Amino acid sequence: MAGPEHSGRLRVLGWLTAAGILAALALAGSGGAAPAAPPAHLQRSILLGGVPAAHGTASRAAACGTTPGLICSQVLVPLDRTGAVPGTISLHVEVLPALGAPRGALFLIAGGPGQGSAHVFGLDNDLAVATFRYMFPNYTLVAYDDRGTGDSGLLDCPATQAAVTADQQRAANTACGASIGQAASFYSTAQHAEDLEAVRQSLGFDKIALYGVSYGTKLAMAYALAHPTHVERMVLASVLPPEFPDPYSANVMRDIPAALTRFCSNGSCRSATSDYAGDVVAVSNALAAKPYQGKVLLPNGKTAVKRIDGLSVITTLVDADLNPGIAAEMPAAVHAARGGNIQPLLRLAYLRDQGSMTPSIDLSGALYAATVCRDGPFPWTPDTPIPDRPAILNAAVAALPSGTFGPFGNWAYRLGNADSCVGWPTPAGGAALGTGPLPNVPVLALNGDFDMRTPADGAQAVISRFPQGRLVVVQGVGHDPVDADQSGCALQAVRLWMSGGTPAPVCPRSAPLVAPVPALPGGNKTPKQPWSALATYSIASRTLADAEASALLATSSPVVPGVFGGRLTVGQGQVTLTRYAASPGVTLTGRLKVNGSKLPLRFEGTLTVAGASAANGILGVSGTSVRGSLGGRLVGK
DSSP: OOSOOOOOOOOSTTOOOHHHHHHHHHHHTTTTOOOOOOOHHHHHHHHHTOOBOSSOEEOOOEEOSSSTTOEEEEEEEESSTTSSSOOEEEEEEEEEOOSSSOOEEEEEEOOTTTOOHHHHHOTTSHHHHHHHHHHSTTEEEEEEOOTTBTTBSOOOOHHHHHOOSHHHHHHHHHHHHHHHGGGGGGOSHHHHHHHHHHHHHHHTOSSEEEEEETHHHHHHHHHHHHOGGGEEEEEEESOOOTTOSOTTOHHHHHHHHHHHHHHTTTSTTTTTOSOHHHHHHHHHHHHHHSOEEEEEEOTTSOEEEEEEOHHHHHHHHHGGGTOHHHHHHHHHHHHHHHTTOOHHHHHHHHHHHHHTOOOTTTSOHHHHHHHHHHHOOOSSOTTOOGGGHHHHHHHHHHTSOTTTTTTSOGGGGGGSHHHHTTTSOSSOSOOOOOOOOOOOOOEEEEEETTOSSSOHHHHHHHHTTOTTEEEEEETTOOSSHHHHOTTSHHHHHHHHHHTTOOOOSEEOOOOOSSOOOOOOOSOSSOOSSOOOHHHHHHHHHHHHHHHHHHGGGTTSOSEEEOSSEEEEEEETTEEEEEEEEEETTEEEEEEEEEOSSOSSOOEEEEEEEEOTTSOOEEEEEETTEEEEEETTEEEEO
């Protein structure tokens, strides 16, 4: 997989997605109904202080949080199930009984690996609870933090959390594995699956339904292979087949051109570039051969040196399938770079790096490394000494057939886990999953056709293994389609399927949060002669579009630096621009707020246009209408 997924939520203005609106309606429509009494086995657990399990022991359960009926407990599992290495891990478990007559139990399984499901899914959050009860009506909901995540013995290696380049990740993972020591061997997907079984046993459910997202789909499949008789049904979103990820992420690289073509198939990239895929291929291969180093603005107005190479371009690009701001910025940024203006892409890569630094409680980089480095597969055997692995890896990459990475060079192998796991303690790789057979149960898979880290062909490959399988492709959407689909079609498909219906095989493309940014003006130096009023208006309009998209990048900080100067600040229901520049010599200053609830988002406000090369003046913004006076001339539409 192309690096751990990041679940940072948009800080921008606090608008609701369509899924959130539907969930709010579902909550309002519940009429304040009280949750059903806890099932008898949960009542016994509360009274008796825990039910012994074959793989672990449950602690006394008790009401917790503010959600009515929510029950929390701890399930103690052995670190090493063979008993050779002593130690235990306490898993934090949350259970929310169904409203009305229960249909069964459904386990929510988060991604990463490294996200704690109880922490991420938020059964103590009204909107999250309403969403899940809408999707899974009458199911008891179970979420627990995997070993090494959240409140289940969190693994935390600060250097791994902060690593953004391939070199940093390799070094940080090597040091992290050494610091974890002998325990580093016991965080494989197979171990996570046995923990899930221990939680199931502790709660007393015979059969369970599984809802997995991203890596959570692999864990769900691993559990189904190991314990097929205890699976009732599965919902898999952004599917990662159990034999994946590819050690070099070659499948991701091969799919990128087609994914970009699908993204632009509705003509939305036309104003930025006529060849998005070609721009990405040309720029990333060129920067892989000759990296570029330059200065980027920081939120505080200072500058920092940023180096960008081919891998930086691809990691930024792949994050576009989770981050609508990057998705809107990237076509124009790579097109500008191909034309010689690399500054927009340099800034975007920097902002991506900053946004990827997630606290370990939200996504543990150490647990990610511990799991993928134990799982593999790798070109070396699990017991290969660390000093011998680099040569084996280099030889394996050199022997790959032409076209392994599609139109990209072999430099792209570093996107995969083999490179970052080369220094992980022995054993590394080779942790087998359950032997199966897979259960013949109903399975629904959902995948976005713009998902680059878990391409849709993986979902099709998994669904083909289940006679009762069905695939829903969500057009124009990237990773985590249920959350990312602004129309709510994916969410409703899950609810329909859980209620016995048959969802349509395709969710039509819906409007994005913001449209792709138009092509930015060429050049990265202030022109000697001032722009005319019409030229200034064109630059100001494109700068406005860039600012609207950049506002979605305010995830790690409410302040986003401009490409060539100034900043924007997100907060208090508005976006404030302060001498914001996406092109040298033209700045925008003013305040914008969202106008209405339709997508793409439309802003309104007043902006002052200034700068060394500008025809100065004022522009009024109201949705797609931008008009005013520049240099004493009326401009706009």
